Amino acid sequence: GMAANNNPVFAEQLKTFRPAGYCFNGPLTEIPEAVRRFESVESMLDAVRPDFSVIASSGGISLSYALKAAETSRRICLANKESVVLGGRLIPERVKVLGKELIPVDSEHSGLFQLLLGTDPSEIQMAYITASGGALRDWDASKKEDATVEQVLRHPNWKMGAKITVDSATLMNKALEMIEAKFLFGLPTEKIGVAFCHNSFIHALIAYRDGHYKMHAGMPDMRIPIAYAFTCPERVSAPEGHDVIRDGYNGLFEPILLKPADPEAHPALRLARTVLEEPNALRIALNAANEAAVQLFLEKRVSFGEVTRIVEKAVSSQEAWEIESPSEILEFHEEIKRRVRCAYV
Template structure:
């Protein structure tokens, strides 16, 4: 029986993780959850899974929950609460599925407490990859990828000597506006941007897919997870999201991981690694449909956010922290209909240029750059 702490239980990855847990009641037990504001969904999860620890964002929500549920649960809140749900429980593994760099501190505390991490929250690795990976090595814990591309690469790397890798090839669907020219992007709406062609995901990552920043974050995520230089990480367009990513080896062999787009597959693999379990709900691939797959060359001038992510990744240090914080703020501004779509990339570029760069930042310096960058982005609107 594997005990799981699930951060971001009410979100897209959170709900699909619960579905995996429900399909294997004899294998998994949910010991802790966190969620933000969605009390209705949160209560539904609490009644169904009865986790011992519940972390919410706000004190008022924690008070409301205590009134409703009595003393049978440990109800905590805020940053401290999130850390408690991640680190101070019996869990063997923490699924990090919150949105944004708020996932960093709980992940660090969970690693220090010796928990394996199933990481969906890519912003944690983008903002502080060197700290997270070094800590994981020091404490002997596994950082297991949940992101579909990274799970694919992880499976293609299984048992291979990393020295034999020629390059990693991440596939990108192209997002909601893949067939638009740059001039057509000028007046796209939030509702159009939220309409991803292949995946049903949270709002922030869906906008990231539309700007191609999602692939940029994933390039940086791959760099940290697999310790591969940026010069050996490529991105290609692949409309159908059937090939989730590939690894090309020195001898010219390319290994690919295929499957219908269903996040429950990589979520479950991270929970069961190195074993596999049946997943009755997963739809099998129809191999004769593969003749309909499409591939295209990535154009970094059309998708400027991807270019910015390569620049930030190569520079390293706090450049990826600033890029990530600016992206989180800019995407929220777009979702709030305060800026047009194309302003997102302008804001990120400006924030990267103006921030005071540190080559090897401490955790405190990363937190400071994250905070200052967000303030800078807000100041651009005044």
């Protein structure tokens, strides 16, 4: 399960649900003796062999977890975008070869997944994922430069972890999601775009070449795409039975405003398009440098404005080459993170 380093809550969950096993890097007290502790996620997956595996941990290490889950589970519910950014086609191809299912959990990719069901890819003119814009979306560029950690972490729509909330403000989250969309769905780079939807009601949109559009909309509540990943193709009742026509939602029935996100105005999106056309060393460098830069910002060692510049520097200075082995990918990823961090600590 996801503990987010919250030891007391995780310990309470173990007592309540009594899972077959757990893996946790840290001390825990009052754990039921019947619940087996494993030294690694991979060894736990090997021993337990769950029907479904939810890959929801943060960071590049989840590539290893997802590849192991493809061997041990019949369905992989993928909520970690970094594993696809690093691995490219590794996870989708492993899942396909083994005859397993790969269901995205992120609301945007869950939306695209559902929109693409029964769709001929040749009919698609453009596929968009949406962005709220994060906590600083209404700020002037000059003011954003020195935004504090506390200001950046006040996301207007979603309650998320610190790292992904910072990524939302830099739009690096959308950059990673563009890369993920390419490899999960086989979409050409030029057909993947980002649009702003400030109330986060629309999650994905497809424009067809004949002028029709399909939009995937829903409340910004992660319980909905998580439930769909577990139950698809079936659907379960929504939390609290919310009905937007009956109950309304955040000015939903005012004109729905979708605005294109200009890659030239948002360096993270420009970087995504750059690395998508290059060997994977650049994608790995982008993700590793971003993980390191965000952590430096959260530790208040660099300014908010420096985060994206650190990533740009790492990508521009990285030689483009292809890394095949998952272990070498993770090793290279950690080396870039160390290199970036050592420049500031």
